[in-house]
Amino acid sequence: MSGVRVRVPASSANLGPGFDALALALALHDEVEVTRTAGGLTVHVEGEGAGAVPLDGTHLVVRALGAACDLLGLDPGGLALRCTNRIPHSRGLGSSAAAIVAGVAAAHGLAGLPPGPDALHLAAEFEGHADNVAASLLGGLVVAWADTDQDKPRYRAAPLTPHPALRPVVAIPDTQSATSTTRGLLPAHVPHADAAHAAGRAALAVHALTTAPDLLLPATADLLHQDYREPAYPQTLALVRALRAAGTPATVSGAGPTVLAFTLTGTLPPEVDTTGFRIEQLPIDTEGVRITPFD
Numbered sequence: 001m002s003g004v005r006v007r008v009p010a011s012s013a014n015l016g017p018g019f020d021a022l023a024l025a026l027a028l029h030d031e032v033e034v035t036r037t038a039g040g041l042t043v044h045v046e047g048e049g050a051g052a053v054p055l056d057g058t059h060l061v062v063r064a065l066g067a068a069c070d071l072l073g074l075d076p077g078g079l080a081l082r083c084t085n086r087i088p089h090s091r092g093l094g095s096s097a098a099a100i101v102a103g104v105a106a107a108h109g110l111a112g113l114p115p116g117p118d119a120l121h122l123a124a125e126f127e128g129h130a131d132n133v134a135a136s137l138l139g140g141l142v143v144a145w146a147d148t149d150q151d152k153p154r155y156r157a158a159p160l161t162p163h164p165a166l167r168p169v170v171a172i173p174d175t176q177s178a179t180s181t182t183r184g185l186l187p188a189h190v191p192h193a194d195a196a197h198a199a200g201r202a203a204l205a206v207h208a209l210t211t212a213p214d215l216l217l218p219a220t221a222d223l224l225h226q227d228y229r230e231p232a233y234p235q236t237l238a239l240v241r242a243l244r245a246a247g248t249p250a251t252v253s254g255a256g257p258t259v260l261a262f263t264l265t266g267t268l269p270p271e272v273d274t275t276g277f278r279i280e281q282l283p284i285d286t287e288g289v290r291i292t293p294f295d
């Protein structure tokens, strides 16, 4: 039986001021094995999301795979999917983007083609923004944007080289928070001074993340989204503020409620109370999605 195995990293988006733009791939991986069969569809899920995600054509990996097959002009025939999920769902670690990238990458693997700019665009259209999918696809640190001069956005991303001294640490709470819910907490308009702050700090974040980690504390300051989302996860904002007060650059990871801290040691300051959070040092994934066809 032929097919393809894909391995896709988690990601942390925004990184403070880079809302919907900056993201970092993290070495926590979902794996999906897609086998061609005589007909029909079966989906087996182990780990995160087992018992919660659907096991039919509405499964996110299946939907993304189908859309990518349409794009590539490929009739995949019958398929059997085995998903081994390690990225926690609805925690701000890019699980939905990873699932979408897995499906898009699997279709490319079945077609014998590398995922290029069209794959990134398709995955970002699914997700609604390109930050997480770009990190999961390309690995490392990315800046994503949408060209908006046509009638609909064209999603793009550029890879950056993260500074080798960075040792990201995540603090993951038990509670979940849906991205769609916390995007709904954001205002339609922000003060010009806050927008100017975000532009300056996002530019500084690129410099700090690639070249000058000593500037990460001011570079990760955000006024655009984190405080607006506080009602959804007050403990997350409390931990971000406590870490920052102790000198550790910390942000809400993606749409939360996980906290991302940039350290140089892989540890958090012992005086900061992290009760209620699972602490994990997650190295930066520099590879992005891995696609392995099999016969």
Ligand SMILES: Nc1ncnc2c1ncn2[C@@H]1O[C@H](COP(=O)(O)OP(=O)(O)OP(=O)(O)O)[C@@H](O)[C@H]1O
Pocket (backbone or CB within 6 Å): 011, 013, 030, 049, 053, 059, 060, 061, 083, 085, 088, 089, 090, 091, 092, 093, 094, 095, 096, 097, 098, 099, 132, 177, 178, 179, 180, 253, 254, 255, 256
């Ligand atoms: N591996 C997966 N297989 C199928 N569905 C998934 C998978 N991962 C995520 N999903 C779907 O996506 C939802 C979570 O998406 P959501 O955007 O709310 O959170 P997230 O992607 O984990 O966080 P963030 O976007 O803030 O980083 C899950 O509830 C589930 O419906």
Ligand SMILES: N[C@@H](CCO)C(=O)O
Pocket (backbone or CB within 6 Å): 013, 014, 019, 020, 021, 129, 131, 132, 179, 183, 225, 254, 255
């Ligand atoms: N940039 C996105 C990431 C989560 O998908 C957000 O903060 O809503």
